[in-house]
């Protein structure tokens with residue numbers, strides 16, 4: 536059974552872009568956990584957070600990980616909070632190899648600093664909030680990851696590196 540390629544990392548680390556490139560290059564199905572939840576719940580993430588709360592969204596993520604662990608040979612791009620829960624990471628790793636896209640806070644800020652679709656970043660002290668959240672999360676991403684890939688380089692480069700690693704271990 537072909538293992539899934541699972542991308543994890545902070546918001547703005549390039550998971551969606553790299554995921555699309557990987558799917559195109561490898562001819563595989565792409566599943567984005569955020570898009571999966573939006574479709575299932577029939578409302579944007581910002582509304583799920585506002586109307587149902589973050590805990591509800593996190594429960595959706597856990598359910599999605601259970602469903603996706605049954606698939607094989609897919610590219611799975613996860614939301615920035617998905618693999619923080621050990622339970623979720625354990626599920627997705629049943630048939631997936633997890634790659635952490637590693638970027639620093641400055642790169643994230645320049646990529647998504649003006650984005651309004653991410654509820655966790657809608658604050659005045661965005662830079663401090665982002666840096667605090669990132670320093671709390673990095674150890675958890677590292678715990679979930681099988682491989683860490685530098686994502687401060689162009690997406691096609693990240694994509695190539697992931698394919699090389701994947702091919703060498705599967």
Ligand code: S3P
Pocket residue numbers: 544545546547550569580613614615616617652653654655
């Ligand atoms: C979140 C990241 C978002 C989305 C939600 C929560 C997080 O996904 O799942 O806004 O907790 O980091 P991206 O990482 O794709 O932005």
